[in-house]
Amino acid sequence: MSKRYGGSTVVDAVTFDVRPGRVTGFLGPNGAGKSTTIRMLLGLTTPTAGRVTFDGRSLRLMETPLREVGALLDAATVHGGRTAHAHLRWLAASNGLPKHRVGEVLGRTGLEAVAGRRVRGYSLGMRQRLGIAAALLGDPPVLILDEPVNGLDPEGVHWFRTLLRDLAAEGRTLLVSSHLITEMALVADHLLVIGAGRLLADQSIQELTRGHATLEDAYFAVTAASTQYRAKQGGAR
Numbered sequence: 001m002s003k004r005y006g007g008s009t010v011v012d013a014v015t016f017d018v019r020p021g022r023v024t025g026f027l028g029p030n031g032a033g034k035s036t037t038i039r040m041l042l043g044l045t046t047p048t049a050g051r052v053t054f055d056g057r058s059l060r061l062m063e064t065p066l067r068e069v070g071a072l073l074d075a076a077t078v079h080g081g082r083t084a085h086a087h088l089r090w091l092a093a094s095n096g097l098p099k100h101r102v103g104e105v106l107g108r109t110g111l112e113a114v115a116g117r118r119v120r121g122y123s124l125g126m127r128q129r130l131g132i133a134a135a136l137l138g139d140p141p142v143l144i145l146d147e148p149v150n151g152l153d154p155e156g157v158h159w160f161r162t163l164l165r166d167l168a169a170e171g172r173t174l175l176v177s178s179h180l181i182t183e184m185a186l187v188a189d190h191l192l193v194i195g196a197g198r199l200l201a202d203q204s205i206q207e208l209t210r211g212h213a214t215l216e217d218a219y220f221a222v223t224a225a226s227t228q229y230r231a232k233q234g235g236a237r
């Protein structure tokens with residue numbers, strides 16, 4: 001896929017496959033084109049060139065997309081006056097999903113005890129859990145999660161790691177973007193690295209790290225030429 005905005009190409013002929021049964025991490029410096037790529041995967045932004053298919057099919061042609069692809073984008077988008085339970089009930093009803101899925105995803109995301117509270121009183125971590133619950137609602141074989149650990153406390157991060165591994169073990173396809181390389185090193189099997197709109201790496205963690213002391217070192221080496229924002233070293237004066 002490629003995406004141009006005005007005169008600038010923000011995603012430049014990026015091609016990749018995301019395989020089932022493993023966690024694929026999606027990394028890149030600020031402004032690299034991760035969100036734009038994810039929005040194109042989900043049909044929220046139209047590519048200037050190229051296309052996206054899920055098991056050979058276009059998302060637009062699917063009758064019940066939530067059963068096919070679950071997504072977490074911006075956890076802040078839920079109406080604050082709704083309870084988590086009401087939000088998920090509404091999503092289930094409007095997408096033809098069975099009511100019992102609401103209780104199941106509330107259980108899987110640890111939100112049962114707070115499901116009757118209005119979302120405006122939720123912490124960022126609770127909102128992230130609710131966003132993950134919504135992504136899981138249709139029991140989809142594919143999950144695309146943008147910055148899912150954002151705002152999660154240490155227990156939440158630990159819970160999420162286990163959840164990701166379980167979802168991969170169930171044979172699902174998981175694409176997870178993050179800025180946290182150390183977190184990716186713990187959960188991902190495979191990494192896509194993007195920089196300045198180009199795909200810089202599409203490798204297993206072991207392959208990418210080979211020849212470097214750590215995954216972080218490998219990441220800095222791969223993205224060195226495409227990082228637009230890097231502070232000068234040294235103390236502030």
Ligand SMILES: Nc1ncnc2c1ncn2[C@@H]1O[C@H](COP(=O)(O)OP(=O)(O)OP(=O)(O)O)[C@@H](O)[C@H]1O
Nearest residue numbers: 005006010028029030031032033034035036037179
């Ligand atoms: N609607 C838009 N119109 C014009 N330019 C855009 C638009 N959306 C994104 N861009 C530009 O595209 C580039 C890639 O942005 P994008 O949000 O995809 O990067 P990102 O990798 O998700 O960054 P971050 O890690 O900071 O969230 C940036 O230079 C951004 O300014």
